[in-house]
Amino acid sequence: MSSEDELKHKPALVGEVDTALPQVLILGDSISMGYTPVVAVQLAGHANVYRPSTNCGSSQVYREHIQEWLGGRRWDLIHFNCGLHDTNRKNNAAFNREGERRVTLEEYAQNLSVLVGTIKNAASVVLWASSTPVPVEAEGRVPADMLLYNQVAQKIMDEAGVETNDLYSFIFPYTPECHPALNNVHYTNEGYKLLGVQVANEIRNHLKTTGGNEFT
16 A cells, blocks of 8 residues: 555644544545535534545445554544445446346445444444435436435444434435436535534434533
């Protein structure tokens, strides 16, 4: 791995640091990359928000890079998600799965079971975010897949004692204000703002209940 790639996988601060404040790490795909700046603004003066500059991708990519993303440190709270890349059925020839899900449901469950234990060991509080919806016209993805993967993830998180930030239900259904097109899994600035405020609120509420590093 080049030094540039290594840098992308290190947790980077979003905003200014205050060592007296809680340390929050956000992990996720391009959806989380879109809402993390909003989270940082919402929590400015209350928490230091970090995330790798890279797209965390599928659960398989998580297993390959999770230790780099955790940065060898203890976090007050980690908010994480993966799923959209796991269900991708397009451009999977390199995985010998063209037209099939990039990561099977069984592999996804196995990966999450390992990941949640690793992440819990690195944080005082862990929050799982359900994957956001897939529109009917989205190329390479099937809406029903996301429901299945979210259900499996929910079961694993329940068993691990990890609470869920249900972003799927929060942002559903699709609206012109939040979504650029019916074939696009991404969001408009307004959509990312709504998601970011929701994530910040969940982080704030859970940090307040830890008994340490509370907001003032």
